[in-house]
Amino acid sequence: MKRYGLMVLLLLVVLTVASCGNRTATTETDSGSAGEMSETTDSEGTTEESGDTSAETGEVEVFSWWTGGGEAAGLEAMIELFAEEYPDITFNNAAVAGGAGTNARAVLATRLQAGDPPDSWQGHAGQELIGTYVAANQIQPLNDMYEANGWMEVMPETLIPLISQDGNIYSVPVNIHRANVMWTNPTLLAEANVDVPTSWDEFFTACEAIEAMDKVCLAMGEQWTAMHLLETVLLGSLGVERYNGLWTGETDWASAEVTTALESFAQVLDHVNSDASALSWQDAAQLVVNGDAAFNIMGDWVNGYFASSPDSGGLGLTPNDAYGWAASPGTAGTFQFLSDSFVLPVDAPHPDGATAWLNVAGSKAGQEAFNPVKGSICARTDCDAALFDAYLQSAMDDWSSNEVVGSLTHGVVANDSWKSEIDTALGLFLTDRNVESFQSALAAACASIGACQ
Amino acid sequence: MRIKRDALLGFLMVLPSIIAIGIFVYGFIGWTGRVSLSNWVGLLPNYEWAGLKNYTNLLFNDPRFMVDIRNTVIFTVLFVLGCLILGLFLAVLLDQGLRGEAFFRSLFLFPMAISFIVTGVVWRWLMNPAQGSRISGLNLLFDRIGLDSLINSWHATPTWGIAAIAIPAIWQMSGYTMALYLGGLRAIPDDLREAARVDGASEVEIYRHVILPLLRPVTLSAMIILGHISLKVFDLIIAVAGKQLALDVPAIYMWTTTFDGQFYGRGAxxxxxxxxxxxxLVIPYLYYTIRTEAEL
Structure with missing residues (x-):
């Protein structure tokens, strides 16, 4: 009997000890987010007190992860504009810091689970947002707003289906980044006497010349940048229609075309720097401008990193001189996009404020205030080109003329669950390089998520 | 009567902690257990019963979890052995009664006061796998002092990269192991060494046949403490190498699948x-210690 009691006591002690460590991973975000939440509510409380009997429409709380650099400055510029247009609405900036929104999204999830949504929040346009928030009945369609503001006419026609579900548009894209850009080192290409490759076959030929000079052909970084590369190879190898079909179930992941695309991807990886897994995207991009590598395939935030001044964390380089760019091989005429967008919650505490904010976020003035500072282009095609630098002007031309497709890595074409299963399959592939098992894992991921039958 | 009242008072004093631990530790363990038996995928809770599906998928049908187990075993073996050997070595050195012992003791212990994140960031620089013209960190040092054969890819090494993560972990925890061993060594009465010397044993033989056997309980404690740290390793790997499958362990898989992929059931x-x-790992040990303490 005594021994039995002792065992129970031991079990309790052990579980206490063990769970202390366990919790660091599972619930620390929750406690962290609880802390952040109380801060937000505190600041809200004070504004409410100072406004005293201000009506429900008198404020708006906008949630984002724009807390640093050009993003925060761009948001400030939009807030200023908002204050001019809606002087009676108090703007509460509920931005949460943390890498690419990981923390912010955990905080947001906690708030939504507790039934305390902000009036509007930031999300990657497309399935990341639709799969998470539409599936949970948290956000409303914005078709009426699009029509009232004439946004359908100023945004690319091929963009609308990618940010809609069943004909309903769910978010207002503020900025546009391009994923399928290949950054080049013009000096190195001239020395190797190669042109910028426009297909993967030309790319492999170019690599031979570059590697003969003992340089890296394609600079790549950690695992997510490999997924970024994978999506551009899939697009370049399959073409627009079959690439889009991958995400709607029309293209069979087990088909021979996909096998060919994945074999190209495996071949591309043979031309990548050996220390890729230890490099950030900045490190990898820097290899190109330092003359260590000829190419880098990465989104056009690379332009911001290259061109902005060293004071703001950039390299202060001249476009077209220190670096060049082109659509990634096989994707000319296609604009693989990603976008930050804002939504209208079903239970927004201040729906009028939220609508006002979305009107500003989708307006020409709002997008012109935000994008030149952030280093991206407008989702609208009617922004003033003079506000932007050489690269962004070329991107604006492509945005209004090219066919638009969505990015996988940045949340447009697949929801979070699907993307994370693809990420696992990719991670295993990077360690074993087995195309066959990679393809069957990708097909299994599509089936388990319910997109392919 | 008096004793009874004291006991009641004592019980009331610890009651708040019992309640708090009951809710925040055992309550949440229970809740996690319940979630692990559900089909919850997505933002909102879904407690639909899934039985043991999440467990059977992980254990029998998930190549990533197999990678995790393999990495954890390699990391644990290297980390625990490394700490024990280095810790014992340092403790034996300090036990020789050299001058400035207190200084060296603190010096070896200090790494333990740093968080794994800080250690990870520093070692990320030191273990930079770049070679050729971009060489840096320890590889640069090896290059400059002519030890070219030691230059390697560290955690970017295919298949065995996880072994490199054990290096900063050993650096951080071996001082703590040293402190444990030093306490153990100090507890061994000098009479025993004297007796062994009188019997004609050499110093090596004394350590081999007298000291080490007496240190066995310390070794066991150290193994348990280090072992449960290594099973839960998360922050160090994230800080050194970020999220990448080659260096995946269960804690990282749990984090990414739950919060990036919204597979709450699987994460639980x-x-x-x-x-x-x-x-x-820990229950038999605690059972053993408490029983021996009760006997004393």
């Missing part, structure tokens, strides 16, 4: 398996 199942593995 990984959490329960982690808890179970730590419990298997």
């Amino acid at each position: 199942a990984i959490a329960m398996l982690l808890l179970l593995s730590v419990a298997i």
Whole structure:
């Protein structure tokens, strides 16, 4: 009997000890987010007190992860504009810091689970947002707003289906980044006497010349940048229609075309720097401008990193001189996009404020205030080109003329669950390089998520 | 009567902690267990019963979890052995009664006061795998002093990269192991060494046949403490190498699948398996110590 009691006591002690460590991973975000939440509510409380009997429409709380650099400055510029247009609405900036929104999204999830949504929040346009928030009945369609503001006419026609579900548009894209850009080192290409490759076959030929000079052909970084590369190879190898079909179930992941695309991807990886897994995207991009590598395939935030001044964390380089760019091989005429967008919650505490904010976020003035500072282009095609630098002007031309497709890595074409299963399959592939098992894992991921039958 | 009142008072004093631990530890363990038996995928809770599906998928049908187990075993063996050997070596050196012992003791212990994140960031620089013209960190040092054969890819090494992560972990925890051993060595009465010397034993033989056997309980404690740290390693790997599958361990899988992929049910199942593995390691040990303490 005594021994039995002792065992129970031991079990309790052990579980206490063990769970202390366990919790660091599972619930620390929750406690962290609880802390952040109380801060937000505190600041809200004070504004409410100072406004005293201000009506429900008198404020708006906008949630984002724009807390640093050009993003925060761009948001400030939009807030200023908002204050001019809606002087009676108090703007509460509920931005949460943390890498690419990981923390912010955990905080947001906690708030939504507790039934305390902000009036509007930031999300990657497309399935990341639709799969998470539409599936949970948290956000409303914005078709009426699009029509009232004439946004359908100023945004690319091929963009609308990618940010809609069943004909309903769910978010207002503020900025546009391009994923399928290949950054080049013009000096190195001239020395190797190669042109910028426009297909993967030309790319492999170019690599031979570059590697003969003992340089890296394609600079790549950690695992997510490999997924970024994978999506551009899939697009370049399959073409627009079959690439889009991958995400709607029309293209069979087990088909021979996909096998060919994945074999190209495996071949591309043979031309990548050996220390890729230890490099950030900045490190990898820097290899190109330092003359260590000829190419880098990465989104056009690379332009911001290259061109902005060293004071703001950039390299202060001249476009077209220190670096060049082109659509990634096989994707000319296609604009693989990603976008930050804002939504209208079903239970927004201040729906009028939220609508006002979305009107500003989708307006020409709002997008012109935000994008030149952030280093991206407008989702609208009617922004003033003079506000932007050489690269962004070329991107604006492509945005209004090219066919638009969505990015996988940045949340447009697949929801979070699907993307994370693809990420696992990719991670295993990077360690074993087995195309066959990679393809069957990708097909299994599509089936388990319910997109392919 | 008096004793009874004291006991009651004592009980009331610890009651708040019992309640708090009951809710925040056992309550949440129970809740995690329940979630692990559900089909919850997505933002909102879904407690639909899934039975043991999450567990069977992980254990029998998930190549990533197999990678995790393999990495954890390699990391644990290297980390625990490394700490024990280095810790014992440092403790024996300090036990020789050299001058400035207190200084060296603190010096070896200090790494323990740093968080794994800080250690990870520094070692990320030191273990930079770049070679050729971009060489840096320890590889640069090896290059400059002519030890070219030591230049390697560290954690970017295919298949065995996880072994490199054990290096900063050993650096951080060997001082702590040293402190444990030093306490053990100081507890061994000098009479025993004297007696062994009188019997004609050499210093090596004394350590081999007298000291080490007496240190066995310390070794066991150290193994348990280091072992449960290594089963739960997360922050160090993230800080050194970020999220990449080659260096994946269960805690990282749990984090990414739950918060990046919204597979809450699967994440909870990984959490329960982690808890179970730590419990298997620690419960017999605690049972053994408490029983021996009760006998004393």
